[in-house]
Amino acid sequence: MAYSDKVIQHYENPQNVGSFGKDEDDVGTGLVGAPACGDVMKLQIRVENGVIADAKFKTFGCGSAIASSSLATEMIKGMTLDQAAAIKNTQIVEELNLPPVKIHCSVLAEDAIKAAVDDYKKKQAARAQGEPT
Amino acid sequence: MATPITKPTTAPAEHGKPLAMAPAGVKLPIFLDNHSTTPVDPRVLEAMLPYFTEHFGNAASRNHVFGWTAEAAVDNARAQVAALIGGDGKEIVFTSGATEADNLALKGVAAFYRKQGNHIVTVETEHKAILDTCKRLSRDGYEITYLKPDKEGLVTPQQVADAVTDKTILVSIMLANNEIGVVQPLAEIAAAVKAKNPKTLIHSDAVQAAGKVPIDVDAMKLDLVSLSAHKMYGPKGIGALWVRRKPRVRIDPIIDGGGHERGMRSGTLPVPLIVGFGKAAEVAKHDMPEEAKRLRALRDRLYHGLTSQLTDTYVNGSLEHRLPGNLNISFAFVEGESMLMALKDVAVSSGSACTSASLEPSYVLRALGIGEELAHTSIRFGIGRFNTEAEIDFTVDLVVKAVARLRELSPLWEMHQEGIDINSIQWTPH
Numbered sequence: 001m002a003y004s005d006k007v008i009q010h011y012e013n014p015q016n017v018g019s020f021g022k023d024e025d026d027v028g029t030g031l032v033g034a035p036a037c038g039d040v041m042k043l044q045i046r047v048e049n050g051v052i053a054d055a056k057f058k059t060f061g062c063g064s065a066i067a068s069s070s071l072a073t074e075m076i077k078g079m080t081l082d083q084a085a086a087i088k089n090t091q092i093v094e095e096l097n098l099p100p101v102k103i104h105c106s107v108l109a110e111d112a113i114k115a116a117v118d119d120y121k122k123k124q125a126a127r128a129q130g131e132p133t
Numbered sequence: 134m135a136t137p138i139t140k141p142t143t144a145p146a147e148h149g150k151p152l153a154m155a156p157a158g159v160k161l162p163i164f165l166d167n168h169s170t171t172p173v174d175p176r177v178l179e180a181m182l183p184y185f186t187e188h189f190g191n192a193a194s195r196n197h198v199f200g201w202t203a204e205a206a207v208d209n210a211r212a213q214v215a216a217l218i219g220g221d222g223k224e225i226v227f228t229s230g231a232t233e234a235d236n237l238a239l240k241g242v243a244a245f246y247r248k249q250g251n252h253i254v255t256v257e258t259e260h261k262a263i264l265d266t267c268k269r270l271s272r273d274g275y276e277i278t279y280l281k282p283d284k285e286g287l288v289t290p291q292q293v294a295d296a297v298t299d300k301t302i303l304v305s306i307m308l309a310n311n312e313i314g315v316v317q318p319l320a321e322i323a324a325a326v327k328a329k330n331p332k333t334l335i336h337s338d339a340v341q342a343a344g345k346v347p348i349d350v351d352a353m354k355l356d357l358v359s360l361s362a363h364k365m366y367g368p369k370g371i372g373a374l375w376v377r378r379k380p381r382v383r384i385d386p387i388i389d390g391g392g393h394e395r396g397m398r399s400g401t402l403p404v405p406l407i408v409g410f411g412k413a414a415e416v417a418k419h420d421m422p423e424e425a426k427r428l429r430a431l432r433d434r435l436y437h438g439l440t441s442q443l444t445d446t447y448v449n450g451s452l453e454h455r456l457p458g459n460l461n462i463s464f465a466f467v468e469g470e471s472m473l474m475a476l477k478d479v480a481v482s483s484g485s486a487c488t489s490a491s492l493e494p495s496y497v498l499r500a501l502g503i504g505e506e507l508a509h510t511s512i513r514f515g516i517g518r519f520n521t522e523a524e525i526d527f528t529v530d531l532v533v534k535a536v537a538r539l540r541e542l543s544p545l546w547e548m549h550q551e552g553i554d555i556n557s558i559q560w561t562p563h
Contacts, residue, residue: 019547032561038494040545042547060467062468062470062471063471063474
């Protein structure tokens with residue numbers, strides 16, 4: 001299969017590779033996919049004043065999965081949590097020119113963003129509950 | 134041994150990346166996928182050429198010299214192909230390839246011996262040409278037993294014999310596997326089968342083994358053998374089914390029309406391809422002892438080069454009972470297709486799902502009980518006649534760097550480093 005130039009670019013120079021401490025208060029972590037399916041994405045956000053100040057990812061998967069998660073971290077930086085959670089996989093498909101057989105990679109990236117936002121929100125809610133009023 | 138013409142070269146400039154320098158004597162890209170196909174050996178091509186334009190006759194033409202010349206060339210090729218497996222030229226039925234040979238063996242025996250029984254025994258790790266044919270036969274009322282190999286990829290003679298009943302007309306077991314290169318103890322299997330039921334015929338898809346390991350159809354007690362030219366440095370589009378004459382094995386044809394190949398396979402013979410097949414078999418037989426040693430040394434060099442520099446690697450299938458040029462190895466925590474992308478200067482293949490339309494990883498690896506997460510990380514290296522030591526060294530270097538880079542990208546590798554068992558996590562299959 002031939003890859004689009006955009007996929008190759010992200011695969012060869014992936015953006016925002018790495019990890020934040022997942023127990024840090026301002027970090028949300030999304031871990032989606034399964035090793036048995038050949039795709040696992042870990043996407044993390046660092047949130048400041050309701051805005052995603054930074055994002056990191058690590059991905060086990062094909063070149064399109066790596067490119068999808070790399071692009072996702074680029075897209076969400078500077079977004080509010082709601083804006084990030086509203087990102088649709090089709091935006092990733094379009095940007096990377098993914099063929100039909102690789103659409104699931106973009107779906108996984110969308111799921112990873114949502115999971116990271118959810119995790120951050122849950123953390124904040126738990127913290128709010130735990131704090132004395 | 135033909136020496137390939139090589140010169141120092143550079144990879145094409147792609148995507149603004151700096152040019153990768155290949156060392157002297159290495160020409161990129163490197164072909165390490167010799168189980169999928171092989172280049173035509175120049176000696177083979179040379180033998181074929183006169184049969185396109187000069188000796189173009191129809192081997193079935195009985196009345197003129199053009200036909201006689203073609204027929205003589207075909208008969209010579211029959212003898213060459215048969216000699217590779219210790220058979221007689223008169224026992225060779227030329228086909229379009231091994232897929233057709235497998236179909237002809239199974240469907241041909243099934244139809245002819247229907248009154249004797251309806252049971253066929255095969256193995257889960259067979260090529261799709263066998264498995265899909267069995268699937269069709271089972272729809273037509275035949276009973277198929279699919280044996281499960283052990284974790285090394287091997288079946289035992291006892292296990293096969295135990296599956297044989299008085300209704301078993303055929304046992305079909307490949308000699309060497311196309312993904313993992315594992316070589317079955319076929320002589321012992323055939324002996325055990327014949328001891329249980331002397332009427333049961335033995336077929337073997339020997340496509341990957343022929344020309345790489347010795348085959349003797351009499352010593353091994355085989356009745357039918359499938360062969361393919363393009364896996365042994367011959368042309369694509371020609372294969373053969375060897376069908377034993379003494380005692381006579383019968384098959385119903387699946388292609389009718391003209392009665393060529395003693396009625397077992399009609400159709401005008403592709404003389405140039407057959408001549409090439411014959412020459413390829415002759416060269417393979419002649420070079421086999423030396424070439425097997427050379428390939429094994431290259432394979433071991435590849436294996437030691439990789440495993441001495443990388444942790445968490447797993448060889449799939451028995452390393453001992455294996456074709457000399459095969460290495461199928463999993464690089465844990467690195468998905469196969471992303472590896473293929475990193476190795477764009479080296480042609481190999483992966484057992485991961487993403488490379489095919491199917492979302493399942495290799496059925497061969499799964500039959501060995503290898504976990505899906507590890508099956509997704511497998512790479513098959515197929516070393517062949519034209520590969521060199523310099524190419525192997527270049528490949529080792531490239532693979533080691535790619536695995537290191539992709540592991541840095543892998544959340545599973547990170548978990549592994551932190552001592553987290555990835556099997557303890559509640560994953561969400563998608």
